[in-house]
Amino acid sequence: MAITTHDTETEIQDRAILVSLVTDKIKRTGIDPELSLQELVQLAETAGVEVLDVLRQNKETPDSKWFIGKGKVEELRMAADGLGANTAIFDQELSGAQVRNLEEALDLKIIDRTQLILDIFAGRAKTREGIIQVELAQLSYLLPRLSGHGKNLSRLGGGIGTRGPGESKLETDRRHIRDRITELKRQLDEVVKTRELHRERRRKSGAVQVALVGYTNAGKSTLLKQLTDADVYIENQLFATLDPTSRVLQLPAGKEVVLTDTVGFIQNLPHDLVASFRATLEEVNEANLVLHVVDASSPMREEQMEVVQSILQELGAAGKPQIVLFNKSDICRPEQLQMLPSGPGFLKISAFNPDDLTRITEMIADELAGDTLTFRIPGDRGDLSSLLYRVGEVLEQNVDDNDVLYQVRLNKEDYGKWSYKLSEYVEQE
Numbered sequence: 142m143a144i145t146t147h148d149t150e151t152e153i154q155d156r157a158i159l160v161s162l163v164t165d166k167i168k169r170t171g172i173d174p175e176l177s178l179q180e181l182v183q184l185a186e187t188a189g190v191e192v193l194d195v196l197r198q199n200k201e202t203p204d205s206k207w208f209i210g211k212g213k214v215e216e217l218r219m220a221a222d223g224l225g226a227n228t229a230i231f232d233q234e235l236s237g238a239q240v241r242n243l244e245e246a247l248d249l250k251i252i253d254r255t256q257l258i259l260d261i262f263a264g265r266a267k268t269r270e271g272i273i274q275v276e277l278a279q280l281s282y283l284l285p286r287l288s289g290h291g292k293n294l295s296r297l298g299g300g301i302g303t304r305g306p307g308e309s310k311l312e313t314d315r316r317h318i319r320d321r322i323t324e325l326k327r328q329l330d331e332v333v334k335t336r337e338l339h340r341e342r343r344r345k346s347g348a349v350q351v352a353l354v355g356y357t358n359a360g361k362s363t364l365l366k367q368l369t370d371a372d373v374y375i376e377n378q379l380f381a382t383l384d385p386t387s388r389v390l391q392l393p394a395g396k397e398v399v400l401t402d403t404v405g406f407i408q409n410l411p412h413d414l415v416a417s418f419r420a421t422l423e424e425v426n427e428a429n430l431v432l433h434v435v436d437a438s439s440p441m442r443e444e445q446m447e448v449v450q451s452i453l454q455e456l457g458a459a460g461k462p463q464i465v466l467f468n469k470s471d472i473c474r475p476e477q478l479q480m481l482p483s484g485p486g487f488l489k490i491s492a493f494n495p496d497d498l499t500r501i502t503e504m505i506a507d508e509l510a511g512d513t514l515t516f517r518i519p520g521d522r523g524d525l526s527s528l529l530y531r532v533g534e535v536l537e538q539n540v541d542d543n544d545v546l547y548q549v550r551l552n553k554e555d556y557g558k559w560s561y562k563l564s565e566y567v568e569q570e
């Protein structure tokens with residue numbers, strides 16, 4: 142059951158009006174609805190949609206039947222007629238019944254933000270794992286909304302919202318979809334096992350893992366390419382990368398680490414998608430160090446950083462050592478650059494500046510090398526001395542009365558494992 146690809150010749154061009162409803166609940170989330178709408182425009186364009194107009198409404202709660210108010214439905218009809226739109230894309234999630242009601246009343250294809258994102262993912266998935274994960278997310282999204290789709294979708298033909306599970310499948314019963322979900326989960330389990338074996342092998346080989354994470358379009362793949370000469374897909378679009386790519390990165394002192402590029406994050410990332418992509422995102426959990434790439438030129442920089450932190454939290458990776466790379470400094474205004482935090486753990490860079498690439502590898506090496514601690518080990522504790530040699534890099538060793546003073550460079554993780562034995566011998570930090 143392959144994901145259907147776009148056939149540009151027979152495809153109906155999506156001409157869409159975007160709709161945003163700002164409810165009290167949304168206001169409380171603190172997400173700026175205007176920025177979210179700007180992002181919806183980018184998402185729509187990434188999906189190949191022509192955006193004709195944008196409608197907004199403020200309302201305490203959504204209308205249970207229409208989502209937006211009745212008057213706004215009328216306004217949408219007039220706008221669609223006037224501009225020749227065939228699609229309306231909502232910035233918030235709709236129920237199956239709301240989709241059906243709107244489709245019937247307006248004779249438009251109705252898509253919501255989640256569906257649009259799922260659609261972009263479906264068009265991007267290349268590996269078996271990616272394809273299974275996207276179909277799983279699409280079916281999980283579809284199942285509770287089944288009554289809302291079908292008739293109109295098949296009548297309106299191709300375009301967004303129709304990639305992935307084909308029309309005939311939409312018309313089959315829920316049981317069929319549930320069976321398919323079960324089958325996909327089984328297949329995913331298999332793929333996950335293979336991935337775990339690979340990871341296990343990497344772990345045993347002692348390879349140090351560094352993961353590039355960040356908001357979509359921040360420049361993660363560009364950095365992977367610039368740092369390792371990897372041949373990866375880079376586009377000024379949202380979600381250019383779906384499948385993790387790993388490459389060996391040489392650090393200044395000749396040490397090697399494995400650098401992995403990951404799928405970009407976005408606000409309101411559909412929950413089904415996060416759940417389905419957990420296997421892929423596990424790569425982040427495996428990392429010894431996280432490079433958080435930020436588009437410093439974006440007006441949404443702070444919001445985007447928060448989204449990334451909260452997804453890292455959800456994945457259980459928020460406590461990992463992290464370096465924040467403020468990227469695209471070449472297109473930032475001087476006052477934008479001044480506002481950025483600096484100091485240890487932060488770098489202002491451009492992926493296209495070779496000096497900056499060197500600074501990145503130096504900071505990675507520093508971060509992985511960890512801190513230098515001095516231990517005072519009693520002369521008769523040969524076991525502890527040899528432990529120090531095993532877990533860290535002994536820089537200096539001096540005898541002082543009956544003790545030996547060791548100056549040792551340790552990375553936090555390794556030290557953490559042995560601190561129960563070593564911490565009482567730390568002389569100074």
Ligand SMILES: Nc1nc2c(ncn2[C@@H]2O[C@H](COP(=O)(O)OP(=O)(O)OP(=O)(O)O)[C@@H](O)[C@H]2O)c(=O)[nH]1
Pocket residue numbers: 355356357358359360361362363364374375376377378379380381382383404405406468469470471472490491492493
């Ligand atoms: N001016 C400038 N553009 C950059 C820089 N780094 C990346 N870009 C551009 O930003 C766009 C997105 O880059 P990608 O590397 O595809 O971004 P990504 O984070 O991998 O994006 P997704 O895979 O979609 O999550 C491309 O057009 C890059 O050329 C930079 O330092 N300066």
Ligand SMILES: [Mg+2]
Pocket residue numbers: 361362363374375381382402
């Ligand atoms: Mg990418």
